Amino acid sequence: MKEKWTSGDVPAQDGRLAVVTGANTGLGFETARVLAARGASVVLAVRDVERGKQAATRIADTAPGADVMVQRLDLASLESIRAAADALRAKHQKIDLLINNAGVMYPLKQLTRDGFELQFGINHLGHFALTGLLIEHMLPVPGSRVVTVSSLTHRGTSIDFDDLQWERSYSRTAAYSRSKLANLMFTYELQSRLTTSGTTIAASAHPGFADTELTRNSPAPMRAINSLLAPVMTQKPAMGALPTLRAATDPDVIGGQYYGPGGFQQYKGYPKPVESSEQSHDPAAQRRLWTVSEELTGVTFPV
Numbered sequence: 001m002k003e004k005w006t007s008g009d010v011p012a013q014d015g016r017l018a019v020v021t022g023a024n025t026g027l028g029f030e031t032a033r034v035l036a037a038r039g040a041s042v043v044l045a046v047r048d049v050e051r052g053k054q055a056a057t058r059i060a061d062t063a064p065g066a067d068v069m070v071q072r073l074d075l076a077s078l079e080s081i082r083a084a085a086d087a088l089r090a091k092h093q094k095i096d097l098l099i100n101n102a103g104v105m106y107p108l109k110q111l112t113r114d115g116f117e118l119q120f121g122i123n124h125l126g127h128f129a130l131t132g133l134l135i136e137h138m139l140p141v142p143g144s145r146v147v148t149v150s151s152l153t154h155r156g157t158s159i160d161f162d163d164l165q166w167e168r169s170y171s172r173t174a175a176y177s178r179s180k181l182a183n184l185m186f187t188y189e190l191q192s193r194l195t196t197s198g199t200t201i202a203a204s205a206h207p208g209f210a211d212t213e214l215t216r217n218s219p220a221p222m223r224a225i226n227s228l229l230a231p232v233m234t235q236k237p238a239m240g241a242l243p244t245l246r247a248a249t250d251p252d253v254i255g256g257q258y259y260g261p262g263g264f265q266q267y268k269g270y271p272k273p274v275e276s277s278e279q280s281h282d283p284a285a286q287r288r289l290w291t292v293s294e295e296l297t298g299v300t301f302p303v
Helices: 025-035 049-062 077-092 118-137 172-195 211-216 220-233 244-248 284-295
Strands: 017-021 042-048 068-071 095-102 144-151 202-207 258-261 271-274
Touching: 017 025, 017 118, 025 042, 025 068, 025 095, 025 244, 042 049, 049 068, 068 077, 077 118, 095 118, 118 144, 118 172, 118 284, 144 172, 144 244, 172 202, 172 284, 202 244, 202 271, 211 271, 244 258, 244 271
Parallel strands: 017 042, 017 095, 042 068, 095 144, 144 202, 202 258
Antiparallel strands: 258 271
């Protein structure tokens, strides 16, 4: 397996359709930019359509002839998710890649429009619902993939099924970590359900410590520490996007793999398969989270 895998190793994507959530900035933008440059038709699924259009223009400027579209998607609203899925299914006969990238990190306590704690609602439930509504457009497509972006912070935590919405107390850092653990548990359970499809696989990735807008809500002490350690630990969004791009396009990827930076403590570096926490591999917890997610979103999967 190649040690220094870069965006130059992304195979030609001509004829493929990729949907990338949160693609107007940061990791999502870099992921979409590379896929478009390699020939994919790319849908930027974003909450702010105007910012999405600006991102599409920037991609077109760097990749002349790129086929880039914008679809409104608010992952904090099940109504918006259903509307976006309806529009994507109506416009496109198939979907080759679904990159569940969008997310929020460390906000003060807020709820989605459907009453879910914001980080759990957007990072996990929103992507769970979107995937469930689009998966039928992927199952007939050989080589199709669902890639969900997790985080190093998923370690050292577990899902509290008795307080999924943080009604008893709230820690914005712990809530983020649990939502990222949920991303991995969703990926592994989805892969177990896809094993008989023979066409679609699910994988996950994390960017290490990437310098993006996502950290803007970090507590002040954490921002101070991060600024001191940034030269050693942090990498640019283009590098942070490589694990996602590898999980999405490398022909050697197998279902259920998790990719991250290969450097010290997975903080930065070129992407390679990495291990996730013991809690993420608990089959009973994966199935329970899946069942609860179906109940909360009203979305069931045909797998």
